[in-house]
Amino acid sequence: MLNDLDITEAVQLLDAHPDFKVIRRITPRKSFSVNDGCILSKGVVVDTETTGTNSDKDAIIELGMVLFEFDPETGIAYNVLDSFNQLEAPGFPIPPEATAVHGITDKMVAGKRIDESSVEQFLEGVSLVIAHNSKFDRVFMEKRLPIFETLPWGCSFAQVDWSEEGVGSAKLEFIAYQFGFFYDAHRADVDCFALLEVLQQKLPKSDDLVLKSILNSLGQKSYTIYAIGSPFDTKDTLKARSYRWDGDKKCWHITVTGDESLKAEVAWLKSSVYGGKPAKVEIEEQNCMSRYSSRAGSRAVRKI
16 A cells, blocks of 8 residues: 555656646645735635526525635635535425436435524625626525625636636636646535635736636626617627527627726627617626626616
């Protein structure tokens, strides 16, 4: 049997060889850095496991959170202050396809309920919530725990340009692999510790910490632009530019971040979709207090 010294030597040999890549199991940390006297903020990484993906009919069955200190100027994390994990019975059988993903069964959640007062106490003093795909987690969490409506949210999936950084997928497991570690995915608390580890990695090209990249875009406004009455024959052009179809509003839309991006996108619509003719677009504005939620932001129709 290999001892620790043998394993360490083997890892060093493989690390030094160009044909091998060593992937280590993530170990939840109690601390990332020693505070040098800077003023720190509290952040919380969150993750949910649910009965499905439809927030109208599905429910949270597990909530995980990790509370940590960070420097809002640099994105450096310091101490991990606490962790939280609770199960909840959804009131109906957990679909087999959901159990196949996260392994949570009806027996495991029987009689369990997430304690709202414990959640509120855990979140005292928190200035930022981060999830990997906040558009999913925030909707479920605000529906079940309204306190999350009162906090600013960031997203490590949407607010980091993984493709631009040379990372081939924005899935958390793949990102972790790229940074040299792995974990047992799809349990809420484990996913939270994995995400916190990712937040403290440096991006391959910009050399920014992942958390710093999120903080940089946190204060910017997001704009969802609805191309009202766009000509039918421009649908492929819109689709190629990553516009999505809104079945309720019957129009194509895209979300951009920042005033300059809004200006550029409206100019593109004017020339490439409306052919320079007078037209109207609807613009929905959101910030970190409403972004990724199901709550509508402020809306206005603009002539272009």
